[in-house]
Amino acid sequence: MISGSRGSKQWLLTLPSLAWLGVFFVIPSILVVLTAFRPADLHGGVGAGWTMATIHELRDPAYLPILWRTVWLSGVTTLVCLVLAVPMTFQMARVGPRMRQWLLLLVIIPFLSNFLIRIFAWKSLLHPEGPLTRLLVWLHFISEDAMLLNNVGAVLLVLIYTQLPFAILPLYAAAEKFDFALLDAARDLGAGPWRSFSKVFVPGVRRGLVSAAVMVFVCSVGQYVIPQMVGGASDEMLGNKIAQRVFSDRNLPHASALAGGLMLAVLVPMLVVSIWQRFGRKEAS
Amino acid sequence: MKRSWIPSLITLGVVLFLFAPLVVLVANSFNASRFGGEWEGFTLNWYEKLWAAGEVWESLWITLKIAVSASLAAMVLGTLAAYALHRFRSWLQNVHHTLITLPLVMPDILMGISLLALFVLTGIETGLLTIWIAHVTFCLSFVTMVVLGRLQDFDFTLIDAARDLGATRAMAVKKVLLPLLLPGVLAGGLLAFTLSIDDYVITFFVSGPGTTTLPLRVASMMRTSRSLPMINALSTLLIASTFVLAVLSSRLQRRA
Numbered sequence: 001m002i003s004g005s006r007g008s009k010q011w012l013l014t015l016p017s018l019a020w021l022g023v024f025f026v027i028p029s030i031l032v033v034l035t036a037f038r039p040a041d042l043h044g045g046v047g048a049g050w051t052m053a054t055i056h057e058l059r060d061p062a063y064l065p066i067l068w069r070t071v072w073l074s075g076v077t078t079l080v081c082l083v084l085a086v087p088m089t090f091q092m093a094r095v096g097p098r099m100r101q102w103l104l105l106l107v108i109i110p111f112l113s114n115f116l117i118r119i120f121a122w123k124s125l126l127h128p129e130g131p132l133t134r135l136l137v138w139l140h141f142i143s144e145d146a147m148l149l150n151n152v153g154a155v156l157l158v159l160i161y162t163q164l165p166f167a168i169l170p171l172y173a174a175a176e177k178f179d180f181a182l183l184d185a186a187r188d189l190g191a192g193p194w195r196s197f198s199k200v201f202v203p204g205v206r207r208g209l210v211s212a213a214v215m216v217f218v219c220s221v222g223q224y225v226i227p228q229m230v231g232g233a234s235d236e237m238l239g240n241k242i243a244q245r246v247f248s249d250r251n252l253p254h255a256s257a258l259a260g261g262l263m264l265a266v267l268v269p270m271l272v273v274s275i276w277q278r279f280g281r282k283e284a285s
Numbered sequence: 286m287k288r289s290w291i292p293s294l295i296t297l298g299v300v301l302f303l304f305a306p307l308v309v310l311v312a313n314s315f316n317a318s319r320f321g322g323e324w325e326g327f328t329l330n331w332y333e334k335l336w337a338a339g340e341v342w343e344s345l346w347i348t349l350k351i352a353v354s355a356s357l358a359a360m361v362l363g364t365l366a367a368y369a370l371h372r373f374r375s376w377l378q379n380v381h382h383t384l385i386t387l388p389l390v391m392p393d394i395l396m397g398i399s400l401l402a403l404f405v406l407t408g409i410e411t412g413l414l415t416i417w418i419a420h421v422t423f424c425l426s427f428v429t430m431v432v433l434g435r436l437q438d439f440d441f442t443l444i445d446a447a448r449d450l451g452a453t454r455a456m457a458v459k460k461v462l463l464p465l466l467l468p469g470v471l472a473g474g475l476l477a478f479t480l481s482i483d484d485y486v487i488t489f490f491v492s493g494p495g496t497t498t499l500p501l502r503v504a505s506m507m508r509t510s511r512s513l514p515m516i517n518a519l520s521t522l523l524i525a526s527t528f529v530l531a532v533l534s535s536r537l538q539r540r541a
Binding site: 010011013014016017018020021022024025026027028029031032035044045046084085087088090091092094101103104105106107108109110112113114115116117118120121122123124125130131134161164165168193194197214215218219221222223224225229239242243246252255256259262263266270 | 288289291292293295296298299300302303304305306307309310313323361362363365366368369372373375377378380381384385387388390391392393394395396398399400401402403405406418419421422425429479482483485486490500503504507513516517520523524527528530531532535
């Protein structure tokens, strides 16, 4: 048990951040869910009383393709990011400390560069008059009138681009702790490079792999700026609908209902992972 | 032992992929061509135009005010939180830890809309204050994680040694713990600062009239084709400052 003075000291140190997050994170999240059951007023606010009408509106079949697109775009983004990040972090953990610091810096700089600017950069790269289009036309990979911008491929590409550091950083943290002598042992026992990579290294960084996957999926699922800026009219994700309901329709309850759905899409995979990890830990000990 | 060249190739590819768009931006900022399709000669024209664009500098000033004050608040709250998380093991800290990590995995749009709902329902006018609150909220978790990482390397017997040598508890904290913790706190603060300067989505939800931060300004510039080359120039300056901040922060974290 905690003694009196120690207990009060603990509370004193914990209270500031706990109270801040309670007021500005927990309460707002609950409010969003509650707002979904309130009627909208005409000024973009929330009316009096309670209603189930908004929840019924969500059964609009127009939402299904958007939901599906949100899920598959996030899924494919997660997969591609992992496939690129695992060998990259494997390499980062093998090179010398100086090179390693440089590689880490090279990942962090684009990651910390302004998000809008990175999307803008892709917009100018993929522009019909832009350098990439010209290069590909010159190489005869695409025809003169091909459009690289405003389609679902562009959305996917920029999603991967912006989410890749979210996969690399947690995987690097795991790969750094990996004992590379295990690979030598596997080789000595006759495993080839691919076998020792896939059967020894990949299971060895399992935890990093899981947190990278959760991180990328969760961050992709909530995107709306990328489809808005490099996608076409039919490439919207759930986030676009939420933003439209807030800013164009000024219907906060409807936006909140959609946000509640998105919250579920985020919390369910996290819950599954945390249960899996707790279970896995018990198994290991 | 023979090493496969595939991982190195992928690493090279990823680094090129990450940097190609940034390189194109920087190159275009010096390109006389308006659309940047072809190189039409070196120019500083876009930088001169940017220099004369008063509204951009006004936005930068607003952004800096928010970023400095929000990261300072997040540094204080985050350091206390990290210390509590490291020092105590209890149900309270389990709850605390969950609360600190949840915002890290919450999509921006959800944080934006929840804070907007809070401000709408409590009748708080959106503006500078609401942006500041939002920024402190999402920076807090990041600062806590960085400082916590630092604390895990901290040798707490140093405190006992200071106490044995006659230091009071307050003196030991002030003369031993804080100086050794400072690089971690500063690195966390720098991260918070960059995140705050960068944020578009959450800010967009909780901003009001007259609080156009730099990312909001960039977004509105992107809608008018006349100002597109100016964005290239602005981006180059921002990427350069990110580079400086990132190098600074990695130096701070390495210094043991």
